[in-house]
Amino acid sequence: xxxxxxxxxxxxxxxxxxxxxxxxxxxxxxxxxxxxxxxxxxxxxxxxxxxxxxxxxxxxxxxxxxxxxxxxxxxxxxxxxxxxxxxxxxxxxxxxxxxxxxxxxxxxxxxxxxxxxxxxxxxxxxxxxxxxxxxxxxxxxxxxxxxxxxxxxxxxxxxxxxxxxxxxxxxxxxxxxxxxxxxxxxxxxxxxxxxxxxxxxxxxxxxxxxxxxxxxxxxxxxxxxxxxxxxxxxxxxxxxxxxxxxxxxxxxxxxxxxxxxxxxxxxxxxxxxxxxxxxxxxxxxxxxxxxxxxxxxxxxxxxxx
Amino acid sequence: xxxxxxxxxxxxxxxxxxxxxxxxxxxxxxxxxxxxxxxxxxxxxxxxxxxxxxxxxxxxxxxxxxxxxxxxxxxxxxxxxxxxxxxxxxxxxxxxxxxxxxxxxxxxxxxxxxxxxxxxxxxxxxxxxxxxxxxxxxxxxxxxxxxxxxxxxxxxxxxxxxxxxxxxxxxxxxxxxxxxxxxxxxxxxxxxxxxxxxxxxxxxxxxxxxxxxxxxxxxxxxxxxxxxxxxxxxxxxxxxxxxxxxxxxxxxxxxxxxxxxxxxxxxxxxxxxxxxxx
Ligand SMILES: Nc1ncnc2c1ncn2[C@@H]1O[C@H](COP(=O)(O)OP(=O)(O)OP(=O)(O)O)[C@@H](O)[C@H]1O
Ligand SMILES: [Mg+2]
Numbered sequence: 001x002x003x004x005x006x007x008x009x010x011x012x013x014x015x016x017x018x019x020x021x022x023x024x025x026x027x028x029x030x031x032x033x034x035x036x037x038x039x040x041x042x043x044x045x046x047x048x049x050x051x052x053x054x055x056x057x058x059x060x061x062x063x064x065x066x067x068x069x070x071x072x073x074x075x076x077x078x079x080x081x082x083x084x085x086x087x088x089x090x091x092x093x094x095x096x097x098x099x100x101x102x103x104x105x106x107x108x109x110x111x112x113x114x115x116x117x118x119x120x121x122x123x124x125x126x127x128x129x130x131x132x133x134x135x136x137x138x139x140x141x142x143x144x145x146x147x148x149x150x151x152x153x154x155x156x157x158x159x160x161x162x163x164x165x166x167x168x169x170x171x172x173x174x175x176x177x178x179x180x181x182x183x184x185x186x187x188x189x190x191x192x193x194x195x196x197x198x199x200x201x202x203x204x205x206x207x208x209x210x211x212x213x214x215x216x217x218x219x220x221x222x223x224x225x226x227x228x229x230x231x232x233x234x235x236x237x238x239x240x241x242x243x244x245x246x247x248x249x250x251x252x253x254x255x256x257x258x259x260x261x262x263x264x265x266x267x268x269x270x271x272x273x274x275x276x277x278x279x280x281x282x283x284x285x286x287x288x289x290x291x292x293x294x295x296x297x298x299x300x301x302x303x304x305x
Numbered sequence: 306x307x308x309x310x311x312x313x314x315x316x317x318x319x320x321x322x323x324x325x326x327x328x329x330x331x332x333x334x335x336x337x338x339x340x341x342x343x344x345x346x347x348x349x350x351x352x353x354x355x356x357x358x359x360x361x362x363x364x365x366x367x368x369x370x371x372x373x374x375x376x377x378x379x380x381x382x383x384x385x386x387x388x389x390x391x392x393x394x395x396x397x398x399x400x401x402x403x404x405x406x407x408x409x410x411x412x413x414x415x416x417x418x419x420x421x422x423x424x425x426x427x428x429x430x431x432x433x434x435x436x437x438x439x440x441x442x443x444x445x446x447x448x449x450x451x452x453x454x455x456x457x458x459x460x461x462x463x464x465x466x467x468x469x470x471x472x473x474x475x476x477x478x479x480x481x482x483x484x485x486x487x488x489x490x491x492x493x494x495x496x497x498x499x500x501x502x503x504x505x506x507x508x509x510x511x512x513x514x515x516x517x518x519x520x521x522x523x524x525x526x527x528x529x530x531x532x533x534x535x536x537x538x539x540x541x542x543x544x545x546x547x548x549x550x551x552x553x554x555x556x557x558x559x560x561x562x563x564x565x566x567x568x569x570x571x572x573x574x575x576x577x578x579x580x581x582x583x
Contacts, residue, residue: 119382192419196479198380200432200486201409210431215422 055286062283065276071284075246075262081273085281087248091163091257092285094249095242096232098167103174104224110175111182111220116208128183135176142172143237151241156253163249163256166242170231177230181223185216221299229292233285235260259285325391326353326490326520327374327411332388334369334378339385343369344554347388349539356512356521358531358562361541361577366554367524368416370541371492374522375411376404392490409436412488416495418475420467420482425459428467428478432486445485453481454511473504480511484519491515493523497530509534528578531562538565540574 024030073084110127118124146169151160189212197207213220243255244265250256259281266278329349335342344366351357359367369378376397378384390397397407421428429446438445446463450456455477462469467478476496483491493512497505505527512521512534525531531538542557558565558574569575 190419192415192417193421195377195380195413195415196419196421196482197431198377198405198408199375199413199415200435200482201405201412201488202432202435203405206435210435211421 058279058282058286062279062281062286065280066283070277070280074248075266075277076273077246078269078271078274083273083277085259085262085277085284087245088257088259088262088281089284091242091245091249092232092259092288094252095163095166095170095238095256095258096228098164098252099170099174099231100224100228102168102171103178103227106171107175107178107224107227108182108220110179111186112208112213114179114183115186116204116212127179131176131179134172135180138236139173139234140236140240142169143240145169146172146237147240159253161241161243161255162253163242164252166238166256166258169237169241170234173234173237174227174231177223177227178220181227182216182220185219185223186212188219189215218300218302222296225292225296225299229289229296232292233260233289235264239264324353325350326393327351327522328391329370329373330389330391332370332373332386332390334366334373334384334386336381336384338383342553344541344556347556349556349559351520351522352537353520354516355536356516356523356534357537357539358535359522359524359539359541360526360528360531361554361557362543363526364552364554365541365543367541368494369554370556371494371522371524372413374490374492375408375413377408377413379404409486410488411490411492412483412486414476414479414483414491414493414496416498418472418479418499420470420475420478423467424464425467425470425478426463429482429485432482436486438485449481449485450478452484452511452514453477454507454514455481471504473500473507476500476504477508477511480508480515484515488519490520490522493521495524495526498526505530528566532566535562538562540565540569540571540577542573542577 025034067084069082070084071089072086073082074087075085076083110131114124114127118127146165150156150165150168151162154160156162156164193211193215194207197211198204202210238258238261242258242261244261245255245257247257262281263278263285266274266281269275327349328351329347332347332349333342333345347370359371361367372378372381373386373390374392374397378386386398392407392411395402421431423431426446429449430442433442433445447456447460450459455474458474459470459478467475470478476499480491480493480496497508500508509530512523515521516536523534537560539559540557541554543552543554545552558569558571560570565574566578569578
């Protein structure tokens, strides 16, 4: 083997200068590289910008008027001053709670059925397909559906609009997310783990409740929280079902206020007070959803042992 | 050719025949709702209190037969079994038999260590607890870990995750977990295939201890391991069937390990154990 430098043989024709390893910014490939890097950065900024603007706007417009009174008082009559959004905050919490209480057992149960019991038969594929379709159904249609099913028929104690109807409408919205995250979360659990449990004599029920579900808790809990966060901000289904009320909640079977409908009603009113309340409400709602998302991330980072 | 009619399927022992623990009578197992026959016509008597090894080329159905012994195949869609598997004289595949009860009495250790995502302590306590164990749990955890030769390494970190152990330690944890349920039989499917020689040796030592109490059936690709740990060896092979396209597994020869490795009756066994296979 010789140690002759390869310059004589390995040189590209026409490139007589000793080629340097330094980066040459004027090379076409480096220029294109720069162009695309800038483009990618630009698009990323365009994606993030609206989010930041919305957040900043809501925080400035709504956050500035925050006070304890605002969080605990009833909204004022049109033309009056003062007041708050206390009933709307409580209303949103109640309606979301009803929705969660309905959607979590059904959704998690459905997900368990799909992942653990269904033998990939036609029924399971139908349920999966239906879930996907349901997740694409516009929320207003959920509202109209529950309106037709519950509100118009006055099924609950001859009451038309009610918190219960609102909760049911939101639960329909939450269901597909919960079913899907449960199904996917359970499918991620390695098969060996189930075998392990079954190999020490666990029944299917014990395997699911003690090994498989706890192992998949992270994605499931995250999915649940995110679906609640999404439903809590919905307006359209609530307009058709829970309506609104300027008073404190009067029970599960009466119309109830909610922050999203309050925003919808007040933001277009010709009174500054109401508009300010709509902003305040936006701020509280955004904060609530933000906190829930952070909570979901926290759940996701929790590590079982 | 077909091992089913071969007298060598019954272990020939110089001592008086020990009590039979598991006996397979003309067992055939298929996948895909009967489309793919995996093993055909297996006759076998696995004695109590001994270590029985299954050896044979890949795909000949060792794992399939092993899983049939505690109805683990129930979990595989489309897997079917004909023939009878008797455990203490009871047909495991009888309609009235509860598969959960079967697996409590016939435990299984898998090829890949699969500790539960729980603490070391809980990994062992889990099985015992769901089986209604009433005694002192600390004691059970300690004795199970001791039997699996893991106590010294794990005694200071019982509250730590099962995943914090090395692969070999995890496998011994899985053995300890199985022991804790106090089964009568332990099935092991290539328990050492992912382990280094030292861990392997530890597990083999464990097996020597365990066979005083349990009946052990082990699948292994390691001939030395089979000679080291087992009393009996079953050699599985793939053959062509007359009216079936594709290869089908069968039990070629079954007998005392000593004899299978030194003076096998079948040429195929001789070829396989001496490494002249295929
Ligand atoms: N879950 C399954 N579904 C369908 N066919 C299977 C399944 N498991 C095994 N088989 C088939 O059954 C036959 C025997 O497989 P098995 O896993 O019992 O072989 P093995 O002897 O354990 O092989 P190895 O030594 O590689 O583990 C193979 O032909 C395989 O394709
Ligand atoms: Mg195998």
